[in-house]
Amino acid sequence: MTKVLMKGNEALGEAAIRAGCVHFFGYPITPQTEVPEYLVKRLPEVGGTFVQAESEIASINMIYGAAGTGVKCLTSSSSPGISLMAEGLSYIAACELPCVLINIMRAGPGLGGILPAQSDYHQATRGHGHGDYQLIVLAPASVQEAVDLMTLAFELSETYRNPVMVCADGMIGQMMEPVEFPTEGRGEPMADNDWALTGSEGRERRIVNSLYLSPEDLDAHNRKLKAKYDLIAEKEVRHELYGETESPDLLLVAFGTMARICKSAIDDLQAGGAKVALFRPITLKPWPYAACREAMDLLPADAPVLNVEMSMGQLIDDVRLAGEGSRRVEFLGAAGGVVPTPEQVAAKIRELLP
Amino acid sequence: MGYIRIERAVCKGCGRCIIACPKDLIEFSEEINERGYQVVTYKGSPEECGGCTLCAVACPDLGIETWNNRGKQTFTVTTGLTEKMTHYCPGCTHGVVHRIVAEVLNELGLIGRAIGVAPVGCSVLAYEYFNFDMFEAAHGRAPAVATGAKRARPDTIVFTYQGDGDLASIGGNEILHTANRGEKITVIFLNNAIYGMTGGQMAPTTMPGQRTTTSPFGRDVEDTGMPIKVAELLSSLTTPAYIARGSAHDSKHSVRLKKMIKTAFQHQADGRCFSFVEVLSTCPTNWGLSPNEASAWVADAMMDYYPLGVIKEPAKEPATAPAKA
Amino acid sequence: MESTNVLMAGFGGQGMLLAGKVLAHAAMAEGKEVSWLPSYGPEMRGGTANVTVCVAARPIASPLITTPQALMVMNLPSLEKFAPKVMEGGLIVVNTSLVHRDPKREDCTVVKVDARHVAGLAGTERAANFVMLGAYVAASGVVAPESVEREIENEFTGRKAKHVPANIAAFRAGVDAGRDVQETAAQEQDA
Numbered sequence: 001m002t003k004v005l006m007k008g009n010e011a012l013g014e015a016a017i018r019a020g021c022v023h024f025f026g027y028p029i030t031p032q033t034e035v036p037e038y039l040v041k042r043l044p045e046v047g048g049t050f051v052q053a054e055s056e057i058a059s060i061n062m063i064y065g066a067a068g069t070g071v072k073c074l075t076s077s078s079s080p081g082i083s084l085m086a087e088g089l090s091y092i093a094a095c096e097l098p099c100v101l102i103n104i105m106r107a108g109p110g111l112g113g114i115l116p117a118q119s120d121y122h123q124a125t126r127g128h129g130h131g132d133y134q135l136i137v138l139a140p141a142s143v144q145e146a147v148d149l150m151t152l153a154f155e156l157s158e159t160y161r162n163p164v165m166v167c168a169d170g171m172i173g174q175m176m177e178p179v180e181f182p183t184e185g186r187g188e189p190m191a192d193n194d195w196a197l198t199g200s201e202g203r204e205r206r207i208v209n210s211l212y213l214s215p216e217d218l219d220a221h222n223r224k225l226k227a228k229y230d231l232i233a234e235k236e237v238r239h240e241l242y243g244e245t246e247s248p249d250l251l252l253v254a255f256g257t258m259a260r261i262c263k264s265a266i267d268d269l270q271a272g273g274a275k276v277a278l279f280r281p282i283t284l285k286p287w288p289y290a291a292c293r294e295a296m297d298l299l300p301a302d303a304p305v306l307n308v309e310m311s312m313g314q315l316i317d318d319v320r321l322a323g324e325g326s327r328r329v330e331f332l333g334a335a336g337g338v339v340p341t342p343e344q345v346a347a348k349i350r351e352l353l354p
Numbered sequence: 355m356g357y358i359r360i361e362r363a364v365c366k367g368c369g370r371c372i373i374a375c376p377k378d379l380i381e382f383s384e385e386i387n388e389r390g391y392q393v394v395t396y397k398g399s400p401e402e403c404g405g406c407t408l409c410a411v412a413c414p415d416l417g418i419e420t421w422n423n424r425g426k427q428t429f430t431v432t433t434g435l436t437e438k439m440t441h442y443c444p445g446c447t448h449g450v451v452h453r454i455v456a457e458v459l460n461e462l463g464l465i466g467r468a469i470g471v472a473p474v475g476c477s478v479l480a481y482e483y484f485n486f487d488m489f490e491a492a493h494g495r496a497p498a499v500a501t502g503a504k505r506a507r508p509d510t511i512v513f514t515y516q517g518d519g520d521l522a523s524i525g526g527n528e529i530l531h532t533a534n535r536g537e538k539i540t541v542i543f544l545n546n547a548i549y550g551m552t553g554g555q556m557a558p559t560t561m562p563g564q565r566t567t568t569s570p571f572g573r574d575v576e577d578t579g580m581p582i583k584v585a586e587l588l589s590s591l592t593t594p595a596y597i598a599r600g601s602a603h604d605s606k607h608s609v610r611l612k613k614m615i616k617t618a619f620q621h622q623a624d625g626r627c628f629s630f631v632e633v634l635s636t637c638p639t640n641w642g643l644s645p646n647e648a649s650a651w652v653a654d655a656m657m658d659y660y661p662l663g664v665i666k667e668p669a670k671e672p673a674t675a676p677a678k679a
Numbered sequence: 680m681e682s683t684n685v686l687m688a689g690f691g692g693q694g695m696l697l698a699g700k701v702l703a704h705a706a707m708a709e710g711k712e713v714s715w716l717p718s719y720g721p722e723m724r725g726g727t728a729n730v731t732v733c734v735a736a737r738p739i740a741s742p743l744i745t746t747p748q749a750l751m752v753m754n755l756p757s758l759e760k761f762a763p764k765v766m767e768g769g770l771i772v773v774n775t776s777l778v779h780r781d782p783k784r785e786d787c788t789v790v791k792v793d794a795r796h797v798a799g800l801a802g803t804e805r806a807a808n809f810v811m812l813g814a815y816v817a818a819s820g821v822v823a824p825e826s827v828e829r830e831i832e833n834e835f836t837g838r839k840a841k842h843v844p845a846n847i848a849a850f851r852a853g854v855d856a857g858r859d860v861q862e863t864a865a866q867e868q869d870a
Contacts, residue, residue, distance in 0.1 A: 003707065005700070005703055005704055005707055005713070005715070023502075023505065023506055025501075025502060025505075030719070031719055049505045049506065051501065051502075051505060051535075053498070053531075054527055054528070054530075054531035055527060057495065057498070057527075057528075058495070058498040058501075058527070058528055058531065059498075061491065061492060061495035061498035061499050061502065061528070062498050062499070062501050062502035062505070063502060064489075064491070064492075064495075064498075064499050064502060065471070065489065065498065065499035065500060065501060065502025065503035065504075065505075065506070066502035066503065066505060066506035067502070068489055068499070068502075068503060069469070069502075069503050069506045069507045069510070071506040071507075073502070073506065087492050087495075088492060088495070091491075091492050114719070115719075170719070171716065171742070171743065174716070174717055174719045175714055175715060175716045175717075175742055176700065176703060176714070176715035176716075177713065177714050177715070177739075177742075178707050178712070178713060197469050197487035197488070197489065197503065197507075197510075198469075198487070198507060198510065199466055199467040199468065199469065199486075199487060199507075199509075199510045199511075200465070200466060200468070200486045200487045201466025201467065202466070205485060205486050205487055205488070206487050206488075207481045207487070207488050207489075207490070208488070208489045208490065209481055209488070209489070209490040210490065211478060211479070211490055257743070260739075260740050260741050260742065261740070261741040261743060263740035263741065264740035264741035265741075267740055339743055341741075341743065341745040342740075342741050342743075342745075343745060343746070
């Protein structure tokens with residue numbers, strides 16, 4: 001297996017094919033447009049389907065239709081487009097259909113800008129459509145990790161019959177880095193199952209539906225979903241601890257691109273003897289609360305936690321939940337496509353260190 | 355001698371069969387069934403009925419089967435529908451169109467490959483009635499769902515079943531682009547000029563001057579525009595294969611409608627692209643009319659504005675054209 | 680070399696993104712870690728286009744560099760915008776075909792190349808980006824020039840293969856222009 005230099009967006013597209021997904025439905029939006037541009041050329045080579053939808057509303061409903069027939073399928077968008085998918089995602093999650101969507105986040109709110117941001121954190125992790133549903137949200141910090149998590153996304157979506165979001169920012173989408181794909185060629189299609197609509201010849205008919213007019217039935221359905229989400233939270237949390245992992249004097253918490261920048265700040269400060277660790281959630285949903293709390297417990301009693309994000313205070317909610325009030329949580333953030341630099345992070349760390 | 359059998363338990367007492375019978379052999383009985391409806395009964399002598407099927411064709415609830423003079427069954431309830439009684443109001447023609455779709459799929463041998471997409475609107479529960487694989491879609495999005503399903507499973511027969519609020523209002527973009535891409539699906543579009551499920555609001559297809567709960571003084575076209583003629587609108591696109599408008603308001607028109615719906619599905623089975631049938635339909639409850647008054651209103655108030663017929667069909671293919679899969 | 684990085688900036692169409700990509704490929708072929716991070720957005724059309732390439736022996740933490748170790752500028756707006764940001768004691772390669780102003784960084788090593796002229800002599804003025812790349816590679820020692828030449832061959836394939844000789848010639852001319860500086864720098868390091 002050799003390494004190739006690829007843009008994040010293109011690598012995500014290729015990773016989907018390697019994971020066995022050959023059905024793509026999407027709409028152009030900066031900074032993710034290389035995903036459809038890559039797949040429209042690549043999918044015909046592997047016998048796949050590419051549809052440029054008329055809107056993100058249509059894209060996600062095409063995904064609903066394709067996923068409901070039991071094929072691995074993918075859509076991709078960026079922040080404003082993801083907003084338009086809220087309704088469809090709620091239906092897909094309610095019907096327990098597997099699919100993967102990519103959000104290459106750009107700065108908001110509103111039309112915002114096209115530069116990288118992490119300001120869709122709440123949208124991704126709190127289920128931005130209506131009703132009690134949850135996505136699985138994976139946040140890569142490099143092009144290689146984007147590829148690895150794409151593979152995982154298709155596995156998790158099929159295992160749990162749940163939509164999975166790969167949530168990166170414009171920087172990861174646009175950046176080229178060397179990547180190694182775990183497998184060659186087109187991956188395996190979805191396994192046969194007892195729920196997909198394929199035509200009812202020779203079997204009982206099947207229905208893909210999220211309407212439950214009986215409150216008791218709908219309550220039971222929600223309890224079933226909740227049990228699934230609890231199982232996912234128990235089994236699928238992923239994180240990374242970096243830097244001084246034995247007895248740090250300060251703990252940073254950041255994800256995705258922001259976490260890489262924090263790593264640079266830690267590396268720069270380590271030379272001067274500063275003992276700093278980084279806790280990086282890889283699964284934004286389910287969030288690794290227990291592991292984060294353990295990392296916090298490595299700190300001296302009154303040492304603070306520094307939350308760093310490319311948004312104005314979203315990730316910090318989960319950091320505080322992890323600390324359960326036991327820690328002072330400091331905030332460093334920026335928005336609009338402004339990215340906190342390693343120097344700014346280092347300066348803030350110096351300010352907080354004893 | 356011919357005869358009919360009336361399934362009293364499913365009769366909703368709409369009386370459409372009474373009007374449909376050319377020999378005036380059906381009337382209301384004194385009997386009230388378990389669901390509270392006054393059921394119809396055969397009033398003639400046995401030798402009078404020829405088993406012509408017009409009463410059965412008019413019945414939205416699959417409540418009548420017919421036999422002809424030689425004892426041959428002339429109308430059998432289709433197996434393409436489940437045995438579940440529909441929630442539709444008495445005299446609503448959704449039941450008629452459900453029956454036609456199911457019969458057509460059966461007759462074409464397509465039931466085992468069929469995937470239907472139910473909308474949001476009165477027919478939101480269509481998945482309980484069609485006896486094959488079904489989606490229930492978000493409001494207006496059925497054509498996009500159908501696109502995804504058909505693209506993922508090209509060997510299936512995919513159709514959407516949508517009302518006028520769903521298709522012509524909130525789903526305007528999805529139907530337009532699905533038609534224009536030439537998706538190989540069939541769309542059955544029920545136009546009853548009103549929102550039914552939410553209780554009778556103005557639809558894009560509501561007639562000028564028509565009273566609804568959101569046009570209580572009659573639809574003011576100066577303010578809300580003229581009703582959208584969806585079949586004509588889609589016919590302005592070059593891509594679609596087949597576009598027609600029929601009506602389900604009476605038995606005679608229902609028979610013609612069935613031919614249109616059969617042609618539409620045949621096009622899909624033959625691998626041709628987008629086929630679409632608009633159906634003028636009744637909403638007695640929200641129109642504030644009796645079932646038979648409602649049928650008359652379709653003929654009197656809607657048909658001039660929404661003319662019936664095949665609006666677009668494929669050009670005759672040359673004899674050398676390759677055979678379709 | 681532990682790690683280094685370069686910001687390549689110019690007008691859209693001056694080939695900075697391509698030069699950066701070839702550099703990233705060359706470093707990768709040498710077994711190094713790399714990242715190639717472009718500016719993206721409205722400035723892709725007509726405005727400035729720039730790319731940051733990081734090259735390192737171990738995995739790259741932040742690909743976002745605010746004080747680059749080296750700067751390669753094709754036009755005046757890029758010089759004015761980025762020259763003040765170069766790390767102290769860094770390297771600045773200036774295209775004097777279009778930039779007639781001094782970077783005003785006494786602490787930095789400055790390499791001046793009339794890239795369009797040199798490229799023209801090598802066969803095509805369009806290869807000015809590779810002249811600049813050559814000067815940077817020679818002055819910085821980030822990768823072996825032969826590695827870049829191999830990647831230029833890999834970049835122009837099929838119908839574009841005919842552009843390989845002129846681009847390699849332009850690159851070599853750039854290497855010659857930058858070599859003196861590298862030797863001086865090496866002597867300083869030894870001392």
